[in-house]
Amino acid sequence: xxLAIALDFQSQxxxxxQLYEALQRAILQGILPPRYRLPSTRSLAKSLGISRNTVTQxxxxxxxxxxxxxxxxxxxxxxxxxxxxxxxxxxxxxxLSAMRSPHSxxxxxxxxxxxxxxxxxxxDVAINFRYxxxxxxxxxxxxxxxxxxRHCCGGREWLDYAxxxxxxxxxxxxxxxxxxxxxxxxxxxxxxxxxxxxxxxVNLILRVLFVRGEAIAVEDPGYLSAKRIFASYxxxxxxxPVDASGLVxxxxxxxxxxxxxxxxxxxxxxxxxxSLSRRLALLQWAQQTGGLIIEDDYDSEFRYxxxxxxxxxxxxxxxxxxxIGTFSKVLFPSLRIGYLVLPEHLVEVFLRAKWLCDxxxxxxxxxxxxxxxxxxxxxxxxxxxxSHYDKLRQTLVKALEEFFGDRxxxxxxxxxxxxxAKFHFPLRDEEVISRAESxxxxxxxxxxxYLDACxxxxxxxxxxxxxxxxxxxxxxxxxxxxxxxKVGITHLGIH
Amino acid sequence: xxLAIALDFQSQxxxxxQLYEALQRAILQGILPPRYRLPSTRSLAKSLGISRNTVTQxxxxxxxxxxxxxxxxxxxxxxxxxxxxxxxxxxxxxxLSAMRSPHSxxxxxxxxxxxxxxxxxxxDVAINFRYxxxxxxxxxxxxxxxxxxRHCCGGREWLDYAxxxxxxxxxxxxxxxxxxxxxxxxxxxxxxxxxxxxxxxVNLILRVLFVRGEAIAVEDPGYLSAKRIFASYxxxxxxxPVDASGLVxxxxxxxxxxxxxxxxxxxxxxxxxxSLSRRLALLQWAQQTGGLIIEDDYDSEFRYxxxxxxxxxxxxxxxxxxxIGTFSKVLFPSLRIGYLVLPEHLVEVFLRAKWLCDxxxxxxxxxxxxxxxxxxxxxxxxxxxxSHYDKLRQTLVKALEEFFGDRxxxxxxxxxxxxxAKFHFPLRDEEVISRAESxxxxxxxxxxxYLDACxxxxxxxxxxxxxxxxxxxxxxxxxxxxxxxKVGITHLGIH
Numbered sequence: 001x002x003l004a005i006a007l008d009f010q011s012q013x014x015x016x017x018q019l020y021e022a023l024q025r026a027i028l029q030g031i032l033p034p035r036y037r038l039p040s041t042r043s044l045a046k047s048l049g050i051s052r053n054t055v056t057q058x059x060x061x062x063x064x065x066x067x068x069x070x071x072x073x074x075x076x077x078x079x080x081x082x083x084x085x086x087x088x089x090x091x092x093x094x095x096l097s098a099m100r101s102p103h104s105x106x107x108x109x110x111x112x113x114x115x116x117x118x119x120x121x122x123x124d125v126a127i128n129f130r131y132x133x134x135x136x137x138x139x140x141x142x143x144x145x146x147x148x149x150r151h152c153c154g155g156r157e158w159l160d161y162a163x164x165x166x167x168x169x170x171x172x173x174x175x176x177x178x179x180x181x182x183x184x185x186x187x188x189x190x191x192x193x194x195x196x197x198x199x200x201x202v203n204l205i206l207r208v209l210f211v212r213g214e215a216i217a218v219e220d221p222g223y224l225s226a227k228r229i230f231a232s233y234x235x236x237x238x239x240x241p242v243d244a245s246g247l248v249x250x251x252x253x254x255x256x257x258x259x260x261x262x263x264x265x266x267x268x269x270x271x272x273x274x275s276l277s278r279r280l281a282l283l284q285w286a287q288q289t290g291g292l293i294i295e296d297d298y299d300s301e302f303r304y305x306x307x308x309x310x311x312x313x314x315x316x317x318x319x320x321x322x323x324i325g326t327f328s329k330v331l332f333p334s335l336r337i338g339y340l341v342l343p344e345h346l347v348e349v350f351l352r353a354k355w356l357c358d359x360x361x362x363x364x365x366x367x368x369x370x371x372x373x374x375x376x377x378x379x380x381x382x383x384x385x386x387s388h389y390d391k392l393r394q395t396l397v398k399a400l401e402e403f404f405g406d407r408x409x410x411x412x413x414x415x416x417x418x419x420x421a422k423f424h425f426p427l428r429d430e431e432v433i434s435r436a437e438s439x440x441x442x443x444x445x446x447x448x449x450y451l452d453a454c455x456x457x458x459x460x461x462x463x464x465x466x467x468x469x470x471x472x473x474x475x476x477x478x479x480x481x482x483x484x485x486k487v488g489i490t491h492l493g494i495h
Numbered sequence: 496x497x498l499a500i501a502l503d504f505q506s507q508x509x510x511x512x513q514l515y516e517a518l519q520r521a522i523l524q525g526i527l528p529p530r531y532r533l534p535s536t537r538s539l540a541k542s543l544g545i546s547r548n549t550v551t552q553x554x555x556x557x558x559x560x561x562x563x564x565x566x567x568x569x570x571x572x573x574x575x576x577x578x579x580x581x582x583x584x585x586x587x588x589x590x591l592s593a594m595r596s597p598h599s600x601x602x603x604x605x606x607x608x609x610x611x612x613x614x615x616x617x618x619d620v621a622i623n624f625r626y627x628x629x630x631x632x633x634x635x636x637x638x639x640x641x642x643x644x645r646h647c648c649g650g651r652e653w654l655d656y657a658x659x660x661x662x663x664x665x666x667x668x669x670x671x672x673x674x675x676x677x678x679x680x681x682x683x684x685x686x687x688x689x690x691x692x693x694x695x696x697v698n699l700i701l702r703v704l705f706v707r708g709e710a711i712a713v714e715d716p717g718y719l720s721a722k723r724i725f726a727s728y729x730x731x732x733x734x735x736p737v738d739a740s741g742l743v744x745x746x747x748x749x750x751x752x753x754x755x756x757x758x759x760x761x762x763x764x765x766x767x768x769x770s771l772s773r774r775l776a777l778l779q780w781a782q783q784t785g786g787l788i789i790e791d792d793y794d795s796e797f798r799y800x801x802x803x804x805x806x807x808x809x810x811x812x813x814x815x816x817x818x819i820g821t822f823s824k825v826l827f828p829s830l831r832i833g834y835l836v837l838p839e840h841l842v843e844v845f846l847r848a849k850w851l852c853d854x855x856x857x858x859x860x861x862x863x864x865x866x867x868x869x870x871x872x873x874x875x876x877x878x879x880x881x882s883h884y885d886k887l888r889q890t891l892v893k894a895l896e897e898f899f900g901d902r903x904x905x906x907x908x909x910x911x912x913x914x915x916a917k918f919h920f921p922l923r924d925e926e927v928i929s930r931a932e933s934x935x936x937x938x939x940x941x942x943x944x945y946l947d948a949c950x951x952x953x954x955x956x957x958x959x960x961x962x963x964x965x966x967x968x969x970x971x972x973x974x975x976x977x978x979x980x981k982v983g984i985t986h987l988g989i990h
Contacts, residue, residue, distance in 0.1 A: 139654060358691040
């Protein structure tokens with residue numbers, strides 16, 4: 001370990017004095033922490049290009065003053081008992097706030113600096129109906145570890161830069177096969193670009209295709225994180241309403257939107273499944289206007305009792321569709337692998353954008369995921385989780401009906417790992433959330449996902465990571481907190 | 496495994512016929528590959544919401560025609576011996592090229608689509624003096640696997656979304672400590688934002704700070720990948736010359752550059768180390784003009800015999816400096832962890848940009864790297880590699896001198912894992928490269944890193960991943976290929 005110390009060989013100050021001051025300062029600032037072992041005088045002298053005697057002089061003075069201590073036969077260490085007066089001398093540099101001028105931001109930076117883009121911390125509650133998180137206790141961690149060990153071994157190919165900038169070819173093949181079988185996506189592996197999650201995929205789409213001043217049509221209500229990205233590009237966002245069959249495609253009319261963002265398998269947040277006739281109409285819209293469809297097929301894996309509707313991408317050969325997906329919810333969120341299925345003529349330019357952006361994904365993770373899919377674990381894990389979530393979903397529906405009766409309407413429970421509930425009582429959303437939090441229940445209003453942000457009494461109930469007991473207890477506590485417990489409904493006169 | 500098949504319940508075509516056609520098509524297109532096991536008639540009927548009899552009818556016809564085969568007691572499979580005429584029917588869909596109109600790109604997309612941004616494949620040679628790749632055979636893979644296994648186990652926190660959007664806090668602490676000790680970087684862990692490599696860090700800087708029309712000063716010659724990113728943002732790139740002490744800061748004058756990009760530890764590609772007086776002058780320039788310095792401190796870990804010069808970031812409290820680094824070259828390239836040390840007032844907006852961009856890095860990799868640093872493996876690995884690279888470097892210098900004598904001048908050999916050699920003989924760079932390739936030696940001209948792209952006879956010799964034998968052999972072969980073998984110099988009359 002070498003220490004980076006600046007010595008000025010032209011200075012009037014002797015080198016041993018300079019070195020003494022530099023080390024003292026490093027110790028006081030905690031850069032050299034207590035019990036830190038210093039290099040030997042010989043090696044420090046060598047690395048600084050000064051005489052050993054100079055280093056010894058400096059060390060001796062610091063030893064004498066108590067900054068350093070020696071341990072016989074082991075070396076010289078930073079003292080762990082610094083006199084108090086030394087420690088009070090910590091603020092040696094001018095504080096950062098004393099800087100000359102803050103630097104100007106780009107327009108993008110200015111938009112990000114606005115408060116509405118601040119990231120909110122999670123509430124600290126025992127039972128959190130947050131959405132988007134799968135059950136992680138049932139993830140086959142041992143199997144994943146076995147696959148990691150299999151590939152984290154000899155052979156340096158996995159350590160090196162990737163040769164294929166689209167992503168690891170066998171993984172793209174495995175994904176193409178999986179998407180073809182389960183979602184009727186029609187693509188060859190060369191059309192797949194692996195991304196660092198779907199958020200990167202959406203960003204790449206905007207970066208490569210979006211021209212300032214163009215419009216992007218979105219579902220209203222619709223996924224906030226996607227709209228945040230669109231807003232960060234200063235897009236003209238056109239809200240299109242959603243009903244029980246998903247996006248009301250007629251309302252798109254001949255709006256000149258460059259892009260339309262849809263979540264057809266489980267509309268976020270209402271949970272509606274986009275009907276086949278609407279899908280065909282949407283593709284027709286794209287053909288007629290030259291628009292492109294961003295098909296975020298999240299939650300397509302979790303369907304309960306309904307027959308799967310093929311992805312938009314596969315219904316017209318994929319020419320108007322940018323299909324995106326991720327393994328975050330099917331496997332685990334901290335695995336940073338998503339995918340973007342592109343029309344062939346866009347592959348090369350997206351590839352360059354991805355490369356410029358951050359070069360590549362972790363190779364090891366790609367190897368592991370390839371085996372996980374090819375050995376059939378992905379599909380068996382999805383089956384297992386689907387039946388697990390189905391039970392949770394039924395419990396949640398039952399609990400909501402039990403405790404809220406006709407004061408609740410449930411939407412979107414036929415797919416995914418969240419549903420939406422609309423409450424029929426005169427409480428503002430904030431009041432519901434704050435009462436819920438006071439009894440340890442975390443709840444999210446659907447309001448932030450509407451562009452006009454009205455109070456509608458709609459809440460998103462994510463159930464993926466909860467147990468049946470927690471779901472029941474959470475809904476019961478919620479009902480008590482807002483005084484609609486079954487026994488009390490008529491008693492309190494709420495209707 | 497469910498199959499996504501679109502059935503039209505309003506159609507005149509019977510359902511069994513629709514299902515037969517859909518399955519036939521999937522088999523012919525390879526979506527259902529040979530030996531693929533189909534779902535049972537009962538489960539497919541259930542998932543499609545049709546009668547079991549309908550499915551049986553379709554299956555029977557496909558069995559009769561040889562598309563499917565049954566294995567007693569095991570189920571129904573796609574036949575692995577499809578009659579040849581079936582396989583010739585593959586092109587069922589209109590080709591993608593028949594699409595209506597290509598979609599227009601953003602200005603960024605248009606710039607990327609230009610040919611000069613095409614990504615070049617690696618040459619296929621036995622001895623490749625490519626730069627930027629460390630020796631991967633000496634990486635302690637077993638240790639890394641042990642750490643992966645330690646953290647890839649029970650406890651679901653690592654699987655979930657990250658709570659800290661800056662990156663895992665203990666890793667940021669470990670990096671702050673390491674940078675303080677080895678590079679005299681002064682920062683608290685809150686100023687560190689972890690990124691998906693340095694390329695993402697540079698992109699984030701441009702995204703958040705760069706305003707169209709502003710200028711970015713760069714070293715000339717300088718790192719092509721960084722300039723590609725600047726060009727992708729349509730920046731006005733100002734070349735500033737480089738000499739044996741690095742960037743010639745005087746030449747910056749009072750140029751109104753918003754940003755200046757420097758590689759002070761080992762200037763890319765010349766290998767010059769930016770002198771302390773130039774560092775102080777550069778900081779003064781930033782103070783006076785309000786400019787910001789992007790300090791890409793790559794190769795700072797590998798210095799041979801020189802005393803380390805503290806990072807620019809630490810010399811003025813870091814107010815004008817955006818310090819970037821990565822573990823790609825110190826550990827391995829496919830590990831996607833880099834860092835960006837920010838002035839305090841910029842942290843929040845960069846954090847939001849990173850979150851919007853791709854949320855987070857792999858948590859498991861961050862856990863592993865934290866232990867790797869905290870347990871001292873990083874610093875001992877760097878020591879080991881420094882002494883390894885030192886030997887390679889000496890061999891390379893010796894070989895170049897041995898085979899090229901006074902026809903070569905060597906630059907930048909005092910740090911890093913590449914050096915630059917200027918040849919003094921009248922051959923064009925392309926000719927040198929193509930002769931080298933013909934004897935299995937990969938070589939890169941420094942020319943692409945100059946903004947004016949003159950022929951200077953300068954080549955970059957990366958030696959990180961080669962052995963001493965390969966280096967010697969590669970230089971000898973190169974000398975033979977361009978007819979300057981020692982014995983032949985006067986004989987061939989080249990001078």
